[in-house]
Every structure is written in structure tokens, then in C-alpha cells.
Amino acid sequence: MAWTLNADRPIYTQLVEKIQKDIVSGIYKAGDKIPPVRELATEAAVNPNTMQKALVELERMGLLYTQRTSGRFVTEDGEMINKLKNEMASEQIKIFLENMKQLGYDTEETISIIKELDKEEEE
Amino acid sequence: MSCLIETRGLNKKFKNKMALGDVNLQLERGRIIGLLGPNGSGKSTLIKIINGLMVPTSGEVLINGQKPGVETKKIISYLPERTYLNEWMRVRELLDYFCDFYEDFRRDRAEVMLKNLNISMDDKLKTMSKGTKEKVQLILVMSREAQLYILDEPIGGVDPAARDYILKTIIGNYNENATVLLSTHLISDIENILDEVIFLQYGQIRFHASVDDIRMKEGKSIDQLFREVYRC
Numbered sequence: 001m002a003w004t005l006n007a008d009r010p011i012y013t014q015l016v017e018k019i020q021k022d023i024v025s026g027i028y029k030a031g032d033k034i035p036p037v038r039e040l041a042t043e044a045a046v047n048p049n050t051m052q053k054a055l056v057e058l059e060r061m062g063l064l065y066t067q068r069t070s071g072r073f074v075t076e077d078g079e080m081i082n083k084l085k086n087e088m089a090s091e092q093i094k095i096f097l098e099n100m101k102q103l104g105y106d107t108e109e110t111i112s113i114i115k116e117l118d119k120e121e122e123e
Numbered sequence: 124m125s126c127l128i129e130t131r132g133l134n135k136k137f138k139n140k141m142a143l144g145d146v147n148l149q150l151e152r153g154r155i156i157g158l159l160g161p162n163g164s165g166k167s168t169l170i171k172i173i174n175g176l177m178v179p180t181s182g183e184v185l186i187n188g189q190k191p192g193v194e195t196k197k198i199i200s201y202l203p204e205r206t207y208l209n210e211w212m213r214v215r216e217l218l219d220y221f222c223d224f225y226e227d228f229r230r231d232r233a234e235v236m237l238k239n240l241n242i243s244m245d246d247k248l249k250t251m252s253k254g255t256k257e258k259v260q261l262i263l264v265m266s267r268e269a270q271l272y273i274l275d276e277p278i279g280g281v282d283p284a285a286r287d288y289i290l291k292t293i294i295g296n297y298n299e300n301a302t303v304l305l306s307t308h309l310i311s312d313i314e315n316i317l318d319e320v321i322f323l324q325y326g327q328i329r330f331h332a333s334v335d336d337i338r339m340k341e342g343k344s345i346d347q348l349f350r351e352v353y354r355c
Contacts (some may be wrong), residue, residue, distance in 0.1 A: 002287070002315075007344035010335040011315055042294050045287070046315045047155055052336065 002045035011046055015054035019046075023063060023074055025087040031076045034064065125303040127152045127302050128173060129270060132182035133252065135168055135326070142168040143179070143326040152270070154297040155316055157345070158306040160323035161353045167204055169323070170275050174305075175202050186271065197226070200269035204276050210249040214242060214259060221263050233266035236292060241284060254281045260288060262273060265296055274305040290316055311346040320345055322352060 005014050022028050034040070034055075041051040055072060058064040062080060064072050075081065100110045126149050133146040143165045158166050166217055171177040173184055175191030180306055186195040208217060214237060220260045221228045221242055238245065239257055249352060251345040264272065278286045286309075293303060294316055314320075314334060329352065334345060 007311075007317060007347060008338070008342050012335055038295070038297070041297075042291050045290060045294070047318055047334075048294060048297050049153070049155075049318050053335075066133075076249045083281075 005044075005046075011049050012054045012057070015046065015051060016057050019058060020052065020063065020084060020088065023121070024080060024088055028074045030074055030078050030081060032074045033070070034072050034074065036071065061120065126150070128184070128186055129167075129303070130173075130182065132177050133169075133172065133184060134181045135165075135172065135177070136180045141326050143172070146182070146326075146328060148328070148331065149323070150300055150302060150304065154318045155293065155297065155303045156305070157310070157313065157317045157320040157346070158323065159320055159349060160306075160329075161308060164323040165326040166323055167275055168326070170273055170306060173273060174199060185233045198270040200225075200267040200272045201247075202264040202274045202277055204270075206248075206256065206260060208248060208260065211247060213245055213247050215244040215339075217259065217263060218244075218247070219295055221266070225267050227268040229266050229268060235264050236262045236266070245317065254285065257281055258285060258289070262292075265292055270301050272301065272303040272305075275286065276307055277305055278309055280309060283312075286312060286350045310349055311344065314345040317345070322349070324353070 003018055005011060009012075019028075019034075028034055035043075037052050037055065037087060038048055039046040040055075044051065059066060059072075061073050062077070063084070065075060066072050095109060098109055100107075105113070126151040128148065130146050130148045133143055134141070138302040146165075146169065147304050158169065160166050167175065172179050172188065173191065175195065178311075184191060187198060189195050212220070218230055218233055221233075222230055234244075237259070240262075242255060242259060245254075248259065251259070257277075261274070264274065278289055279287065290313065297303075305313070317334050319333045320337070321330065321331045337345060337348060343351075
């Protein structure tokens with residue numbers, strides 16, 4: 001199944017985000033080897049050069065590293081992965097709060113709605 | 124640089140009609156390039172000139188530093204818009220034919236692809252559907268170990284599932300010394316696999332840029348941009 005990509009943003013930034021998500025959610029764990037460029041490109045149905053560019057960007061961020069002959073690996077720095085996870089969570093929350101604002105709810109109100117929903121689910 | 128195709132001031136006139144006007148291109152190795160433009164914008168004319176099937180009115184084209192001829196045909200694998208294969212031939216015979224013709228033809232590769240698309244070796248071209256015929260031709264073309272693949276409308280007649288398979292085949296066969304130049308109208312289907320696009324209009328290059336640069340600058344897909352640029 002090809003990866004779902006949006007039409008309006010560069011492909012490589014979306015590839016970067018997708019792999020970040022796979023790392024944060026544990027699909028690729030700290031220290032795991034990731035598949036070679038061509039395999040990832042075929043899976044995502046994107047150009048191999050674009051995939052390469054995304055992987056190089058992830059290396060620059062420190063999330064991946066290359067071991068000369070044996071391929072690319074996820075960083076073993078768990079703290080870095082946690083930090084990224086928190087950043088991605090904040091980003092999602094900001095977007096959510098913005099959407100709620102557009103519906104006419106301020107942050108306080110949104111939080112109380114969340115709490116109520118949570119209670120209902122527990123019951 | 125590793126320039127694979129270079130055109131200098133390429134012009135082609137049919138009587139008084141200009142088909143190509145001052146086309147200057149430099150295309151590198153290791154790229155997948157989309158040649159896009161509305162009907163009659165000069166895509167097929169440019170492709171035919173690169174393949175040596177048409178002579179430009181003025182200007183020149185160099186493939187790997189050479190003018191189109193026997194040497195360049197050895198390194199170009201070309202899928203024309205219309206078939207030139209004999210209708211009475213069976214798939215097996217077509218494979219023999221390509222083996223005889225091209226030193227770089229990889230029969231095993233073709234056989235795997237034919238099997239994956241459930242095409243029998245005993246089938247004749249004549250009895251195949253339009254889509255299946257297109258698949259067979261594309262498989263033949265992609266099974267060569269060429270340096271330049273030129274595909275004129277490669278996915279027009281095939282169903283979406285086979286289209287996905289074909290795109291994966293193009294990605295899978297990708298190697299950094301070879302370039303794929305393909306023309307199509309089905310932009311949204313292929314834009315994720317392209318490095319760069321060339322937009323032709325009235326025989327001239329409207330622009331030539333990398334897909335991600337366009338998306339970054341314009342905030343829209345190539346497909347959306349195409350619809351805007353060529354709005355009727």
C-alpha cells in the first residue's frame with residue numbers, strides 16, 4: 001500500500017514526517033535497522049532520490065545513522081526519540097486547539113469537554 | 124556533469140507550423156523525468172527527435188554526447204505511442220525477438236513481470252485487450268538494461284492496479300546511471316515518482332523544475348499546477 005501523501009506540500013518533508021512517526025510509535029525501535037532506500041521507495045511508491053533525500057534529512061537530525069557497510073539504523077538515543085514524541089504531540093494539540101477555536105471553544109472549554117468525554121467512556 | 128541528454132536550440136517545423144521552438148534541455152543520469160503538456164504541445168515530436176525517428180529543422184540533440192544513430196539506439200529503450208510489433212506474434216516469440224535484437228535484454232526479468240501480471244507466454248498480441256498489449260510492450264521495454272528509457276504515454280490504457288505495478292516496476296528497475304523520460308496525461312498517478320518535470324506549451328519549454336521545488340514554491344501538486352497553467 002502506497003503511503004498517503006498530500007498534494008500541497010513537498011513529498012520529501014512528508015516522507016520525513018512519516019518515518020519520524022514510525023520511529024516515535026515504535027514501528028522502528030531504537031537501534032533497529034531500517035529497510036534500504038529502494039525498498040522504502042517502492043513501498044511508498046515514490047521516487048528513490050526523494051526517499052534518499054528524506055533519509056539524509058533524518059540523519060542530519062540525528063534520528064538515523066549510517067553504518068558504512070551494513071545500512072541505516074535508528075538512533076539508540078531514547079531520550080531524543082522521546083523528545084521528538086513530545087514535540088509531535090504538542091504540534092497535534094496546537095492544531096486541535098486551533099480547530100476548536102474556530103468552532104468557538106477556548107482552551108478551558110475544550111479541556112472540560114475532553115474531561116467529560118473521558119468520564120463518559122469510563123462509565 | 125553526467126549529462127545524458129542535451130538539446131541545443133532544437134527547432135522542428137511542419138510546413139508553416141512550429142512543432143518545437145528553441146528547446147534547450149540538459150537532462151542528467153539517475154533521474155525520472157516527466158514530460159508534460161497538453162495535446163499538440165510537442166511531446167511526441169521531441170521524443171521522436173531524441174530517438175532519431177525525426178530530424179530537427181535546426182539545432183541538435185546529443186545523447187551521451189552522440190547524435191542519434193545506431194550507437195544511441197543501443198542505449199535507449201523506447202516505448203512508442205503506437206505499437207510496431209507484429210500482431211500475429213506470441214509473447215514467447217516477442218521475447219525471442221527482443222533477445223535477438225538487443226544485447227541488453229534480460230529475458231528472465233521480462234518473464235517474472237509477465238507472470239506477475241498473469242500474461243501467458245502462448246498468447247498472441249492480436250487476441251489481447253488494449254491494456255494487456257500495453258503491458259506486454261512496457262514489460263519488453265523495461266526489461267532492457269538501457270541507460271535511457273523513453274516512455275511515450277506508458278500507462279494510458281491500463282487499469283489502476285496494473286498501473287501501480289508498473290510504477291513499482293519503474294522504481295524497482297531504477298538505477299543511478301539510467302534516466303527515465305516519460306510523457307503522460309495521468310499526472311496525479313505518477314507525480315510521486317518523478318524527480319523533475321518539463322512543461323511544454325506550443326512547442327516551447329514553459330518550465331523545467333524539480334517536483335519538490337514546485338510543491339514548495341507553489342504550495343500545490345504538479346497536477347493542480349498543470350490544470351492552472353493549461354486552463355482552457
